[in-house]
Structures are given as structure tokens and as C-alpha cells.
Amino acid sequence: MIRRGTHRWSHRWGHLWPRSLIGRLGLVLFGAVLLAVIGNAIVLGQAEQHYGDETQTWHIAEQVETAGHVLSAIDPARRENVASSLSSPYLTFTWVDASQAREAQGDNPASWLLRHEMIEHRAALAGMDLRLRTGMGTPVKAFDGDVRLLDGSTLRFGVTDLPSTVPVIYAQLGSIALLSIGVLLMALFLVQTLASPLKMLVKAADAVGNGPPIFIPTRGPQEIRHVAQAFNAMQRRIDRLITSRTEALAAVSHDLRTPIGRLRLRAGFLANAEDRAAFDSDLDEMEGMVNDLLDYLGGEEDPEKPRRTDLPALLSTLVDNATDAGHVASYEGPERLALALRPLGMRRAFSNIINNAIAYGGTARVAVRDTGKSAVITISDDGPGIPEAQFETVFEPFHRLEESRNRGTGGTGLGLTIARQAVTREGGTITLNNRAEGGLSVVITIPKRDDPTQKVGRHTLS
Structure with missing residues (x-):
């Protein structure tokens, strides 16, 4: 009652x-x-x-x-x-x-x-x-x-x-x-x-698992200070654990390049052309996996510094490269739009998304819109799209959608993971939407920063 x-x-x-x-x-x-x-x-x-x-x-x-x-x-x-x-x-x-x-x-x-x-x-x-x-x-x-x-x-x-x-x-x-x-x-x-x-x-x-750790200042009542100290210590332990495992995995991945190179050299001495081509195909796939893994693990360290970059020029270059390779790609947006970002990391992110659009949707349409406070980049294709229930899981490392992403097309399931990692580092967001007329639309929002050296990452709250 x-x-x-x-x-x-x-x-x-x-x-x-x-x-x-x-x-x-x-x-x-x-x-x-x-x-x-x-x-x-x-x-x-x-x-x-x-x-x-x-x-x-x-x-x-x-x-x-x-x-x-x-x-x-x-x-x-x-x-x-x-x-x-x-x-x-x-x-x-x-x-x-x-x-x-x-x-x-x-x-x-x-x-x-x-x-x-x-x-x-x-x-x-x-x-x-x-x-x-x-x-x-x-x-x-x-x-x-x-x-x-x-x-x-x-x-x-x-x-x-x-x-x-x-x-x-x-x-x-x-x-x-x-x-x-x-x-x-x-x-x-x-x-x-x-x-x-x-x-x-x-x-x-909230920042745990979504980027570099944020440390809490130890001030206030005794109980609050104890909680802050315990939380900061926990974050340091997690950071050390992730760093040690990442460094170990990166070292192994880097060392794999040497035997891959030796195998490629030995494959060149095979008399049978079909066997040689099969070896080269397998080695290309292994090398691509190693490179993707190194890109993903290297992104955690963030060695690149942000600088003023012409976003339309960066995207137009990627679209032109795809067109020169015989693919269907287009760019629509302003001719100039300067943003403070890490050009190499964002080039890799945009390249992964454009390649996915071409590989699984047959075309890549890139559109840029300036909202005044941020730049909105939309990359759409004409493919089958992705089930809405898996909009988040596709960003997980090594995740692949077997129904729509054929393993024979290559890839390791790290493309979107690397893209989100780069976008998050710029303080931006990346979302997926299924288009009403068919196909997938990837929307990236990058805020404008006055100071190119302004970082979005590890810091201490004040």
C-alpha cells in the first residue's frame, strides 16, 4: 500500500x-x-x-x-x-x-x-x-x-x-x-x-573511452577530494594499460613488415605466374591490414599539430584522385574554407569514407556547408545503406558488416574507426544516415577554432 x-x-x-x-x-x-x-x-x-x-x-x-x-x-x-x-x-x-x-x-x-x-x-x-x-x-x-x-x-x-x-x-x-x-x-x-x-x-x-583522459582537480570537501584522487588514479592505470598494449601491438605490427617484405621478394622468384599473383594478392592484403592497424594505433599518440588548412582544396584533391582512377565522384561547396585541423589525419579520414562510398555505393558525392561556427561535410553514395541498429557498431575496431561489405573487396574494419578517431580529435562529430532515395550519408561536423594550436584532448578540468 x-x-x-x-x-x-x-x-x-x-x-x-x-x-x-x-x-x-x-x-x-x-x-x-x-x-x-x-x-x-x-x-x-x-x-x-x-x-x-x-x-x-x-x-x-x-x-x-x-x-x-x-x-x-x-x-x-x-x-x-x-x-x-x-x-x-x-x-x-x-x-x-x-x-x-x-x-x-x-x-x-x-x-x-x-x-x-x-x-x-x-x-x-x-x-x-x-x-x-x-x-x-x-x-x-x-x-x-x-x-x-x-x-x-x-x-x-x-x-x-x-x-x-x-x-x-x-x-x-x-x-x-x-x-x-x-x-x-x-x-x-x-x-x-x-x-x-x-x-x-x-x-x-563521460570522456573515459571516448578520447584522452580528463583529470579532476583535487579540491573541495575531503570526500570529494578522495573521489577525485581515486578517479584520477584509475584513469592513469587505464592509460598506462592501454599505452603499453598499444605500443606492444604497434611494435608487432611494425615488425611484420620485414617478413612481409621477404615473402614478397621470394614470391618474385616463383616460376608460376598464377601462384606469384596469388602470393602478391595475399601479401597486399596483409600489408594493408598492417598499415591500417598502424594508422589506427598511431592515431592515439596524436603526433600531428593542427594548422590552417583549406578544406575544399583537401576534399577536391581526394575527389580528383578518385575520378582519375575511373570512379564516379563529385564535389559541391565553397571554393575556399580555412579550418584549423590536422591535415594528414583528416585526409586519411576523408579518404577512408570516400573509398567506402565508391566501393560499396558505386559513387561518392562530397558536399561542404559553412554554418559560421562549423563546417559540415556530407559524403553520400548510392549503395544499400546500413541497418540503423548498427550505426554505432560499424565504428568499432575490426567490425565488418558481412551482409553489405564483402570481404573480397579488402579492408580490415578499421576505416570508419580511424575516421571517427580523427574527427573526434578535432572536436567534431561523425554520424550516419540512410538516405530516403537509397544509399548511405556520412555527415561530419568540424567546429571552427580561432587558435590552430588549440587542442581537443587530454586536459585537466579547472
């Missing part, structure tokens, strides 16, 4: 709950501050109301005693006018002579309690035979009473519409609200400071 209710609440109101850690902590802090403000308002309101009622009662008792002493000390003929002059908007005084009978004390508890409070503050009122008459409600906001003067005459008074102390509470609440907002902003700033290393950790974790 509890789980069902929780699930129903999550389904109905869960979309209002912030997704980020900062948002959730901020909402919790805001709720805590709001509850504190409301609690303070209630407590202050009750305290202010109680204190205000007592203060008003004491103030009235003081005025009644003072008025009684004043009227007792002056001539009876002037008492009526003086009593009127002593009146205020909420306290009125009236003097009557001794011939008029006084009213009795009120018999309800509120009257007796109020009389006790006034006499407690001004004991002289007890000697003046203070009598009060109030309603049944509390707190008392209106009442009347009288006291006996020294000559037996009576001073009557009436209290109506006592001033409220609530507006004072509103002013205090305003101050509390401003203070609470300041505390909330400071708390959010501290939360942001705590969450910043977590954002760096997420960014660095």
Missing part, C-alpha cells in the same frame, strides 16, 4: 521535482527557510499579542490612576471639562458627582481578571474601589469601569477599539524574509561549490 501510494505520488508530482542535485538541495533549503519564517511568524505573533495586551492594560491602568488624582486635586466645577480633555480616541473619561449611584463590578471572569491585572500594575486603584464591566470574550478589546474619588464622586471611563500590535509583526516578518533570502542565496552558493566537483566527475567519466 505504501509503495503504491509512493508510486502514485511520484507519477503525479515527480515531474516537479528538480533533476539536478543543486535544484533539489535548493528546493529543500527553500522549504526549510520557509518553514522557519512561518514558525517565527507564529511565535512572534503570539508573543507580540500577549505582550501587547499586557502593555495596553498597564497603560490604561496608569491613565485611569493619573486622571483620578488630577480630578481629585482640582475644583469640582472644572472636573467635567478636564475629564473630557484627558480622553483619547480609545479611552474616554466622564466625571459624575456623588449623587449618582455607581454600577456594580462585572461578575464574569474576564472582568475580575482584567481588574486584577490593572491593580497589579497600579496598586492605588484598589484604594479607589476600581470596578470593571467587560464582555465574555477574550482578549478584551472594549470595556468600561469607574473609580471613586476622594470626595465620593465618580470618574467613569470607557475603553473602545484598542490599537492592534499586528502591524509590528508584519514589519518584523519583512526583516526576517530579507534575512532568509540572504541565507538561502548563501546556501545555494555553497551547494553550487560542493556540486561543482561532481559535475567535473561526470564530465571526466
